[in-house]
Amino acid sequence: MATRRDITKKYARAYQRADKLEKSRLLNGLVETTGWTRDHARRAIRQALARTGAVAQQKRTPRPRKYSYDALLVLQEVWRLSGAPSGKYLAAIMDDTLARLVQFNELGKVQKRVTAEVLDEVYSMSAATIDRYLKPYKDAQLPVALSGTKPSHILRSSIPVRTAMDGTPNDPGFYELDTVAHCGHTLKGEHLWTLTATNPKYGWTMLRTVRNKAYANVHPGLEWVRTHAPTRVTSVDFDNGSEFLNWAVLAWCEKHQLDVTRGRPYQSNDNAHVEQRNGDWVRKHAFRYRYEGDYEMRLLNELWGLVMQRKNHLLPCVKAVGWKHTSAGRKQRVYDAPQTPYARLLAAHVLDERVIQKLAVALRDVVNALDG
Structure with a gap:
């Protein structure tokens, strides 16, 4: 160990004065000499510099701005x-x-x-x-909004749990569901909620605003999602909010023969795909204002129609396809090439001819609106 410390001190002096390319070469040399990993060798150099008081003398020149x-x-x-x-x-x-x-x-x-x-x-x-x-x-954007999800204690034991470690089911009819509160700065009083449904396999997402979280209003939203989904809905996954964990919604799922799973309380990563859509689709277009009443509900649903056309048909997304290890030995996610949800659905050959024609017409309308 004493010999390694002496060697590291020698490399540290040269490392302090070297440029980026030379630092990489010095690290490789220290790794070959000591048998350490690059991370450990880099950490040993920092500690050696700290012991000699050289760290405080380092002055890093900021990189000049490349773009105007x-x-x-x-x-x-x-x-x-x-x-x-x-x-x-x-x-x-x-x-x-x-x-x-x-x-x-x-x-x-x-x-x-x-x-x-x-x-x-x-x-x-x-x-x-x-x-x-x-x-x-x-x-500089607006701060994070309030959450209206409260863990429901009813029926939880009868619904199987799907966690982030279980992965995404290889089912074209699987959809994650969630709601977003348009409450502004307080959850008091009645305000609008947006129901979000996303297919993690293809990225296709649907949005529908309802008056509140009562089943009388959530049920039409669920029916709208089921009838407007490009693939037949066969299973759903949601969090522990009371708008989903109730007897009426479970009876609706049983009526339509839908498999039901739920995430763990306070573990939003279990529903990561729909949570991402809540932020990227809902919050970035409706912001964090408070909305109430039928008039604003109609306006929001008109807005969601345009957002869905644009996001599903024109904007690409990526899907995680595996893992790889970096040169430092760390695991890193591997993603496929960006594709629109519409292109992913067509490439998967899971749509019938009627749905293909309907989506093609919707795409043509979007392109004509942009060109016009």
Whole structure:
């Protein structure tokens, strides 16, 4: 160990003065000499520098900004008009989306900043760069809203639990269900709720706003989801909220021969797919305001019709397909290439001809509306 400490001290002095490429070479040399992993070798170098007091003397020169201020403003506007997707999704549609916005002069106040050089900068941005440049802009959004889910103690023992470790069922008719409260800053009084249903296998999602969580209002929402789903609903999964865990909803599921599972209380990762849609689809379009009454319910359902057309037909998503190990030995998720939910459904060959024609007409309407 004393010899290893002496060797590490020698490498640490050189490591402190080296550039990025040289640091990688020094790490490899220390790993070969000591038999440590790269993580342990890096940690040993930091500890050696701390013992000698050299850490405080290090001054890291910040990397200069690669992209111009005009490109940043254009990127922010494209991100906002695209529905605030992540960098991975925005990079996949950037070429077509930005070209349409420029062609139809829809960039608003940043239109005058658009030049050939700025367009080249935005087109060349990677997904990680987009996320990094947009982070301060995203952080300025509204805070997290209140949750209206209360664990229900009735019927829980009779419903099987599906956890995040169980994986997603390989069933085209499996849907995760959840509700979002449009309550503003307080849950008191009657306010609207949006029922979210998503198919984790293909990413297809449906939204329907109801008056409240009473079964008399939740039941029409469930029926709407069942009749408008592109694939026949065969099983559902939800959290422990009282809007789902009641005798009436379970009787409805039994009537339509639907298999039922639930997540664990306070474990939102068990319903990760629908929770992600709550944030990316519902909150980013209806925000965190309070909505009440029939008029606002009609407006929200009109909005969801447009959101579903655009998100399901035009915007891609990725699906986890496995795991891999990084060079440092850490597990890392592997995702497939971005595809729209509509394209995934067509590629899976699970739709009948009538549904295919219906979805094709809906896609044509969306494209015509964008071009018009």
